[in-house]
Amino acid sequence: MKILDRKLGEIARRVRESFYSSGFYEVFPASFIKSNDTEGFRFIHRNEVFVLEPDITLRLMEKQFPPDSSIFYVSQQSDRNLAESLKTGGEIIGGDSLGSTVKILKTIIKILDGLGLGNYSIDMGVSSIFDKYKSSSHWTDIKKALKSRDFQALNKIDSEDRSEIIKIMGTRTRNSGIEILDQILESVNDPRVIIDLGTVRQPDYYNGPVFEIYNSIGFIGGGGSYSIRGINACGFTMDLMAVYRMYTENMEAGK
Numbered sequence: 125m126k127i128l129d130r131k132l133g134e135i136a137r138r139v140r141e142s143f144y145s146s147g148f149y150e151v152f153p154a155s156f157i158k159s160n161d162t163e164g165f166r167f168i169h170r171n172e173v174f175v176l177e178p179d180i181t182l183r184l185m186e187k188q189f190p191p192d193s194s195i196f197y198v199s200q201q202s203d204r205n206l207a208e209s210l211k212t213g214g215e216i217i218g219g220d221s222l223g224s225t226v227k228i229l230k231t232i233i234k235i236l237d238g239l240g241l242g243n244y245s246i247d248m249g250v251s252s253i254f255d256k257y258k259s260s261s262h263w264t265d266i267k268k269a270l271k272s273r274d275f276q277a278l279n280k281i282d283s284e285d286r287s288e289i290i291k292i293m294g295t296r297t298r299n300s301g302i303e304i305l306d307q308i309l310e311s312v313n314d315p316r317v318i319i320d321l322g323t324v325r326q327p328d329y330y331n332g333p334v335f336e337i338y339n340s341i342g343f344i345g346g347g348g349s350y351s352i353r354g355i356n357a358c359g360f361t362m363d364l365m366a367v368y369r370m371y372t373e374n375m376e377a378g379k
Contacts, residue, residue, distance in 0.1 A: 132210065132368055135239065136198050139212050139364075142235040143196040146227070148214050151195045153184055181329075181350070181359055184215060191218035191355065194227070198364070212367075213347070215359035221332045221349045222304055224358035226311045228347065232337065232360060233314055241370045244339040245316050249323030250305055251330040251348065253292060257285050270324045293322035304333060337362065341369050 140150065162175045189195065196214040214231055216224040229246060236244055257266060262283045269277035270293065278290055300306055300319045309319060317335075325334040325348050332349030337360075344367065347360025 131371070132364060135364060135368060135371060136212070138238055139198065139235055139367075140196075142238045143214060143231065146194075146231045146234060148194040148196040148231070151184070151187070151197055153197055153199050154187075155200075181213075181215065181361070184352075184359075189217045193217040210364040211361050212364055213345070213359060213361035215357060217352065217357045218355055219358075221356055221358065222307055222311075224356065225308050225333045225335075225349060228358050228360055229308070229312045229314075229317060229335065232345075232362075233312075233316070235362075236337075236367075239367065239371055241339070241367070241374055242316075243374075244337060244344065244370075245318065246314075246335050246337050247296075247318060247320035247323045248305060248308065248333060248335040249319065249321050250302060251325065251332060251334050253302075253321055254289070254324070257289060260285060270322070273322060273324075295319075295321040297321075308333060332358075335360070339370055341366065341373065344370070 143150070156174045158172055159175050166173055166175050168174070184195070184197075194214070194216050196212070198210070198212045201209050201211050214228060216227060229248075232246065236242070254266075254270060257263060260266065260283055262281050265281050266278070266283065266285075266289060268274075269281065270289075273293070275290060275293070278286060278293070283289075297319050298309060300321065302319075305319050309317060323334055323336055325336070325346055329350045330348040331351060334346070334348030336346035337344040343363075345360060345362030347358070349356065349358045351357065
């Protein structure tokens with residue numbers, strides 16, 4: 125445990141350095157929020173329902189930040205079974221979706237490259253691409269299959285839109301014809317970032333470009349654009365334990 129804590133501490137220190145050098149400042153999310161419908165471990169206090177350490181972006185939405193704030197955090201997150209994970213992430217409050225997403229993606233690249241973890245990819249899509257299918261009577265099943273990237277489940281859905289959805293879901297390209305995605309890709313200018321139109325993020329508050337980060341061990345994190353009290357925002361979260369496994373794997377490979 126001491127070795128794990130020491131390595132995590134070193135990773136967190138270097139992550140903070142990358143954020144600070146990119147113009148972000150650190151904030152400390154509340155440990156709980158008042159909510160009746162947020163996913164997580166719920167408890168009742170004085171006849172009010174609270175959720176312990178839920179999705180960190182939801183916790184940050186409870187705070188008031190000045191426009192054009194670039195913030196980051198290193199914080200615990202819990203699920204409904206009180207299984208904890210250590211997360212880091214950044215949010216840009218205010219600004220346009222294009223500029224904010226470009227800065228966020230460049231910051232992610234700076235963090236991972238700064239840790240010597242160059243073997244990763246960032247898949248990028250847009251949240252609205254499947255909106256026209258929401259009126260389908262099969263939307264609940266389609267949505268579930270999209271979020272799990274389950275092509276077999278999609279093939280079993282009896283919908284006239286099935287073939288078109290599968291085609292979109294399987295599209296990976298560097299020229300999508302979707303202006304904002306193509307502009308982001310050009311501005312970031314990194315071959316590890318690619319447009320994957322099947323990229324779908326949870327939860328559902330995203331309303332613009334979205335992205336997910338992967339490497340050989342699997343999913344590392346993700347994020348995208350959303351609105352907070354009518355203000356555009358963009359952010360991401362990464363699992364520091366996944367980053368730790370990448371870091372350890374990289375160190376072992378270098379021996």
